[in-house]
Amino acid sequence: MQEENNAAGQLLQKFKGVVPQQNGNWGAQIYANHQRIWLGTFKSEREAAMAYDSASIKLRSGDSHRNFPWNDQTVQEHQFQSHYSTETMLSMIRDGTYPSRFATFLSTRQTQQGGVPKHVTLKGDCKEQLCCTQLFQKELTPSDVGKLNRLVIPKKHAVTYFPNVSDGGAESHEENVSGDVEVAFYDRLMRLWKFRYCYWKSSQSYVFTRGWNRFVKDKKLKAKDTIAFFMCEPVDCRKGGEGEAFGLIDVIYNSDDEDTKDENTVKDLNAEKGLKLFGVLIK
Template sequence: MNPTRQPSDEGPSSRITSTPAGLLQFTPPTWYEGIVPQQNGLWSAQINFNGSLVLLGTFKSEVAAARAYDSAGTKLKGGDFYRNFLLTNVTIHESYFQSSYSNEAIMDMIRDGSYERKLIDTVWSQQRQYQYIGYLAMPTCLDAIPGFVFEEMFHKKLILNGIEGQNILVLPHQARSYYPPFKSTGGLPLVFRDRVNRPWEFQYCYNNSTQSYIFNMGWSKFANEMELRTKDTVVFYRCMDWRNFPPKNFDMVDIIRDANPKKPRRR
C-alpha cells in the first residue's frame, strides 16, 4: 500500500487577488514567527537572513505563511532557528529535499506556490526508504502551540534496542551540543514536556558498554505509555514561550509515528 500524498490544505501561493479595500476593518494578530497580517485578510511571510529581510510572498492563510517561514528558515539557517510548527513525516526530510537546490531556487518555489507539492512528491517517491504508510502531511495548526516556537535539537528513529532490551535510548551526537558531555556515574535528570504539557523525566548519562550518551531511567515508562514502536521517530526540541515577558524556555519531546496499520495502537 502506497502512502497518500495529502494536498496542501491551506493553498500556499503568492499569486493572490486582493480582497476589496475596506471589506475587512480589523487586522487579526498572529502568534506565528515571521508572519505579517495584511489589512485585506491575507498573510505575508518574511525572514531575516544575514542582515537582510527576505520576502517570501503573500498567502491565503496564516498557516500557509507560517509554513513558508519554516521552510525558508530550514534552508537559510539550517537547524539554528525557531520554527513555528513541530516536524511531521514530511518536514523531517526537508533538509534532504532542499540540499538539491540553491537558496534562490527554494525561495522562488516558496513564492510561486510549487514548493510544498515538490517536497511531498520527493518524500513520496522515497517512501520505500522511509517506510511510511498512510498520509504524508504538511504541518497544520494542530502541530503548533499558540505563542510557542520550537528549535529542533536532535531526533532519533527508533530501533529495537531503543524500545526494548536494555530500555535505553542511545542519543545521536547532536545531543552533545545541548547537554554537557560527562562521564559521571550519577547521571543528569532532564525534564521534557510533550505537546499536551505532560512532564517526562529522563536520566542523561554516559554508557560505558556502548560508549555513548543515553537516556535510561524514565525512558522505559515513556516508551510504554506512548506506545512507541520501531521506526517511530522521537524529536527533541528547545522551546520558547512568548506569551509572557521575559519569554520562558523549556525542552519538549514529540513523536512522528510510523503509520503501519498491521499493529494498531490503543490510542
C-alpha cells in the first residue's frame, strides 16, 4: 500500500494539478482564490496537464507555474480567453470544447494576419531555430520619443501581456504611481534591456519609464518608427524539448526616413539559456 501511495505521489509531482484516477483517466484541478476548482476528467495525463495550464492563465498571475513551456500557440491563449468570462472558459475546459474553439481562434488569426510565426535560423555558437510570435506592436508618437522619457503601452496589450500594476502591484514611493516592476527584453543582437514598468494614476496610463530613454537613444528612434514585442522559443520545444522562452523587443523603422540604416533589421538571432520573460526568470 505504501509503495502504491509513493507511486501516486510521484505521478502527482510530474504535472501540477493532475490527479490519476482508478479507471485509467486523469483528473485536473487548480487552486485559486483559496478554493479548489475541478477542471474535469481527461483521457490522457498530457491533456489534463494542458487543461491546468489553460486555466492558470485566467485564474492566476502570468508568472504562475506551468506544466509546459510557452510556445507560439499557447502564448495567444491570453487574447483568446479575454473574449470569455471565467465561468465560460472553465465550462469549455470541462466539456472538452476548449481545444477546438482555441484552434478555430488560431486559424482565424492566421487568416487575418496572412501568415504564421516565423522560424528564425540562429547564427553563432547556437544553431537551433527560434519560433517567434509577435504579441503586439506600436507606432511611436512624438511624446514617446520626446523629453518625457516614457513609452505608453496601450491598455489592451498591457493587461494581456505584462504584470498587473494598476491595482497596486509593487509598492512605489511616488504619489502618482500605483505600482511598478522591472521588465526585461532582449533585442535581436541579444543585448538585454531592462525597463521600469508602472501605472500612472493621473493619466491612467501603463508606461515604461527608467531605461526607455537609453533605448531610444541607442536605437535612434523617431516618431512613426514602430516597436514590436515578441515571445521567442526554440522550435524543438514543441517536440518535447527543454528550450527557454524569452521576450524580444524589436524596431521597425519608418520607411520614409532615408537616414535610418538597416543595420538593425537582420533577422538572425543569438539565443542563450536562463532568460527573463517580462521580468520572470524561466529555467
